[in-house]
Amino acid sequence: MSELTLAKANAIIEAAFAKGSEVKMKPLTVAVLDAGGHLKAFQKQDGASMLRYEIASGKAYGALAVGMGSRWLDQTAKERPHFMEGLNAVSGGKIVPVPGGVLIRDASGKLLGAVGITGDTSDNDELAAISGIEAAGLKHQAA
Amino acid sequence: MSELTLAKANAIIEAAFAKGSEVKMKPLTVAVLDAGGHLKAFQKQDGASMLRYEIASGKAYGALAVGMGSRWLDQTAKERPHFMEGLNAVSGGKIVPVPGGVLIRDASGKLLGAVGITGDTSDNDELAAISGIEAAGLKHQAA
Amino acid sequence: MSELTLAKANAIIEAAFAKGSEVKMKPLTVAVLDAGGHLKAFQKQDGASMLRYEIASGKAYGALAVGMGSRWLDQTAKERPHFMEGLNAVSGGKIVPVPGGVLIRDASGKLLGAVGITGDTSDNDELAAISGIEAAGLKHQAA
Amino acid sequence: MSELTLAKANAIIEAAFAKGSEVKMKPLTVAVLDAGGHLKAFQKQDGASMLRYEIASGKAYGALAVGMGSRWLDQTAKERPHFMEGLNAVSGGKIVPVPGGVLIRDASGKLLGAVGITGDTSDNDELAAISGIEAAGLKHQAA
Numbered sequence: 001m002s003e004l005t006l007a008k009a010n011a012i013i014e015a016a017f018a019k020g021s022e023v024k025m026k027p028l029t030v031a032v033l034d035a036g037g038h039l040k041a042f043q044k045q046d047g048a049s050m051l052r053y054e055i056a057s058g059k060a061y062g063a064l065a066v067g068m069g070s071r072w073l074d075q076t077a078k079e080r081p082h083f084m085e086g087l088n089a090v091s092g093g094k095i096v097p098v099p100g101g102v103l104i105r106d107a108s109g110k111l112l113g114a115v116g117i118t119g120d121t122s123d124n125d126e127l128a129a130i131s132g133i134e135a136a137g138l139k140h141q142a143a
Numbered sequence: 144m145s146e147l148t149l150a151k152a153n154a155i156i157e158a159a160f161a162k163g164s165e166v167k168m169k170p171l172t173v174a175v176l177d178a179g180g181h182l183k184a185f186q187k188q189d190g191a192s193m194l195r196y197e198i199a200s201g202k203a204y205g206a207l208a209v210g211m212g213s214r215w216l217d218q219t220a221k222e223r224p225h226f227m228e229g230l231n232a233v234s235g236g237k238i239v240p241v242p243g244g245v246l247i248r249d250a251s252g253k254l255l256g257a258v259g260i261t262g263d264t265s266d267n268d269e270l271a272a273i274s275g276i277e278a279a280g281l282k283h284q285a286a
Numbered sequence: 287m288s289e290l291t292l293a294k295a296n297a298i299i300e301a302a303f304a305k306g307s308e309v310k311m312k313p314l315t316v317a318v319l320d321a322g323g324h325l326k327a328f329q330k331q332d333g334a335s336m337l338r339y340e341i342a343s344g345k346a347y348g349a350l351a352v353g354m355g356s357r358w359l360d361q362t363a364k365e366r367p368h369f370m371e372g373l374n375a376v377s378g379g380k381i382v383p384v385p386g387g388v389l390i391r392d393a394s395g396k397l398l399g400a401v402g403i404t405g406d407t408s409d410n411d412e413l414a415a416i417s418g419i420e421a422a423g424l425k426h427q428a429a
Numbered sequence: 430m431s432e433l434t435l436a437k438a439n440a441i442i443e444a445a446f447a448k449g450s451e452v453k454m455k456p457l458t459v460a461v462l463d464a465g466g467h468l469k470a471f472q473k474q475d476g477a478s479m480l481r482y483e484i485a486s487g488k489a490y491g492a493l494a495v496g497m498g499s500r501w502l503d504q505t506a507k508e509r510p511h512f513m514e515g516l517n518a519v520s521g522g523k524i525v526p527v528p529g530g531v532l533i534r535d536a537s538g539k540l541l542g543a544v545g546i547t548g549d550t551s552d553n554d555e556l557a558a559i560s561g562i563e564a565a566g567l568k569h570q571a572a
Binding site: 296326 | 434435438439465467468469470471472473474475479480481482
Binding site: 035036037064065066067068080081082083085086087089090091092093 | 477478479480483484486487491503506507510513514517522523524525526527
């Protein structure tokens with residue numbers, strides 16, 4: 001498998017929602033981006049607030065930007081805020097540096113894209129992302 | 144029915160893809176926006192090119208901008224290009240004024256959102272959008 | 287070969303410059319983008335004017351946006367200027383719709399990226415791009 | 430020597446990669462800008478993540494902005510974050526204020542441009558930049 005198919009992207013979203021439902025998370029929004037940072041699939045559960053597309057894709061885009069899960073961005077933003085601000089500036093303001101943006105890799109480790117989730121706590125958002133990726137038979141990188 | 148549920152948005156996408164498949168359209172990309180112009184659901188078929196999210200949502204956003212289907216924008220762009228340019232400017236550059244952006248209304252005529260489709264000819268994109276909206280039991284406005 | 291290596295990108299640039307030299311083109315600027323629209327390699331010959339990076343990458347980015355060589359964009363801009371303006375708007379102003387942006391594919395037809403060239407006539411820019419891609423053992427799509 | 434030739438810019442990149450290889454750095458991305466802040470040459474090694482062009486050029490652009498290496502920006506961002514934020518704002522969001530952006534001068538001290546490198550630690554990025562500039566027979570200013 002060398003790229004992210006729509007079937008796989010939809011499977012990730014379905015499984016992420018199942019995890020959210022199982023542990024009673026708030027309404028989730030899930031964005032799946034390909035390795036070039038372009039949107040492949042997206043769903044926003046009823047009751048989610050207005051800017052959830054921007055937040056979800058901002059986590060995934062940030063992860064792809066540096067090749068690390070967005071938990072790494074969260075830590076970096078605390079340690080070197082000026083780097084994070086500069087990164088966001090040169091991205092055109094596309095990055096939300098908190099947990100919940102998780103890289104998607106195939107079995108060989110090749111980067112296929114990233115999933116970004118928002119709606120509950122950042123830790124739970126990340127948990128749902130990891131569950132979704134695993135359920136689709138792919139590998140995840142959260143930090 | 145007073146708002147666009149995720150179930151309805153997904154049903155629109157599924158039926159639009161079915162229409163595309165039935166008449167052998169090229170790979171389609173479908174964006175469903177709520178009445179506030181915010182993304183509700185999105186899917187991009189395998190083989191679609193890079194900027195299809197921006198084009199699909201640009202048709203739907205333009206339709207919502209003026210409360211007309213994007214076929215009206217296409218006609219207006221030909222008759223009064225300076226109006227279309229001004230509209231695009233004040234939108235922050237979010238509009239693609241060609242057919243394929245169709246308003247979604249409930250049985251009473253209330254606006255629920257818009258669907259934007261790209262990938263085949265503009266006429267076929269619009270046909271898929273109308274098919275999707277009808278299959279979901281909703282009303283469409285293409286111009 | 288499933289992605290665009292730096293070695294291949296550099297080979298494209300070298301061969302494009304060789305073609306430019308052979309037919310006595312003006313100083314050329316060559317941008318090679320990966321399939322996600324991100325810069326992989328770039329060189330600007332001495333004497334080229336100030337904004338040549340933006341023009342070269344704008345041709346390549348436009349080609350990737352729609353999955354056609356930028357000669358197709360050039361024709362479309364003449365036939366449907368409002369579509370081209372809308373596409374440029376939703377791209378964030380990243381597209382230069384004239385010939386010289388050519389898609390790069392592998393032997394199986396898989397999209398690897400795009401090369402954009404500027405400096406001489408648009409026809410010559412495109413000729414240099416095609417020469418570069420062929421010399422690297424890859425397939426081109428100019429329209 | 431009064432300006433940055435393409436031959437010199439390419440030599441800087443080649444020598445920076447050689448240093449990265451010698452001390453086993455991660456995949457590097459190198460942007461060389463002329464004194465006007467415009468891209469002259471660029472290469473991104475295989476395996477580097479998505480937004481590395483923006484980061485590399487953001488370091489070099491920031492160095493040119495104030496006539497100091499980007500290590501000075503890093504220090505300034507810690508001491509006077511509001512100045513760095515304002516500088517980034519008026520630049521149009523083009524600056525990444527961390528080490529790895531190094532000014533290029535000729536023997537007489539005349540400014541020729543800047544090189545920006547990203548991929549490893551900021552200190553190593555800067556080391557590779559300095560090595561590249563020295564190997565090309567030019568002078569560097571890192572802070």
